Amino acid sequence: MAEELLKKTFTIFPRNFDKAGENSTEIKTLLKSLNFDPDIIRRLVVVAFEAEMNVVMYANGGEMDFVITDEDIRIDIRDEGPGIPDIQQAMQEGYSTATDEMREMGFGFGMGLPNIKRHSDFLNIESQVGKGTTVSAGIRLNPDA
Amino acid sequence: MKLEEIKQILQCQVLTPEMDLNLEVNTVLASDGMSEILAFHKPGALMITGLTNIQSVRTADVADVRAIVYIRGKLPHEKTVDLARQKKITVLATNLGMFDVCGMLRENGLKGAM
Numbered sequence: 001m002a003e004e005l006l007k008k009t010f011t012i013f014p015r016n017f018d019k020a021g022e023n024s025t026e027i028k029t030l031l032k033s034l035n036f037d038p039d040i041i042r043r044l045v046v047v048a049f050e051a052e053m054n055v056v057m058y059a060n061g062g063e064m065d066f067v068i069t070d071e072d073i074r075i076d077i078r079d080e081g082p083g084i085p086d087i088q089q090a091m092q093e094g095y096s097t098a099t100d101e102m103r104e105m106g107f108g109f110g111m112g113l114p115n116i117k118r119h120s121d122f123l124n125i126e127s128q129v130g131k132g133t134t135v136s137a138g139i140r141l142n143p144d145a
Numbered sequence: 146m147k148l149e150e151i152k153q154i155l156q157c158q159v160l161t162p163e164m165d166l167n168l169e170v171n172t173v174l175a176s177d178g179m180s181e182i183l184a185f186h187k188p189g190a191l192m193i194t195g196l197t198n199i200q201s202v203r204t205a206d207v208a209d210v211r212a213i214v215y216i217r218g219k220l221p222h223e224k225t226v227d228l229a230r231q232k233k234i235t236v237l238a239t240n241l242g243m244f245d246v247c248g249m250l251r252e253n254g255l256k257g258a259m
Contacts, residue, residue, distance in 0.1 A: 021204075106204070112180055118184060
């Protein structure tokens with residue numbers, strides 16, 4: 001069982017595009033101060049940022065745990081929202097249910113979940129339509145272990 | 146390529162004049178879609194975009210972008226430039242469109258990161 005070394009919980013507010021992404025940049029600052037490898041930082045922060053933007057855009061708010069264990073660094077994110085009816089379809093690059101407002105913000109081109117998958121070593125999505133979605137994704141610190 | 150050269154080639158306005166234009170960029174990320182920038186991030190890249198809202202700077206920060214060129218004569222809000230300053234990202238703006246900006250930089254030797 002992995003030993004949890006650090007856990008920090010962030011609140012994500014719906015449709016607040018001005019503040020959207022601030023939690024993820026705070027995670028970046030934290031990882032930098034802990035002297036993690038820059039490539040690992042960039043990958044984890046892309047994962048956190050895309051996941052955070054999804055909650056801002058689609059859900060009615062949520063929470064994101066940033067967790068460091070002796071085995072991995074990851075984010076566990078849970079929201080209250082519409083849920084994802086077909087996760088496999090949502091994972092396809094280019095598939096999007098974004099509104100014009102989201103596209104005007106530069107998001108909603110159908111690359112959010114694919115980007116999370118691309119940059120993480122593990123990804124688990126569970127969703128209930130009409131209730132919400134949980135996403136856990138992160139990076140293994142010792143891939144050979 | 147130095148940012149100073151990019152400024153000359155694209156006839157850019159410099160929105161963060163206090164920042165060092167002697168900094169180098171070696172690769173380019175060009176898109177109005179922020180997830181495309183994040184998909185192909187390379188540290189120290191130049192980001193070219195027509196998206197001028199605050200999310201463009203947050204994306205640049207997440208992707209460790211060194212400088213942004215806003216195109217098509219669009220200028221970002223001052224709060225967007227302020228965030229870039231905080232994140233030590235140089236901000237330039239040009240009246241040229243995406244096709245010409247990319248073509249001119251490619252002709253001068255810069256290559257894409259995607």
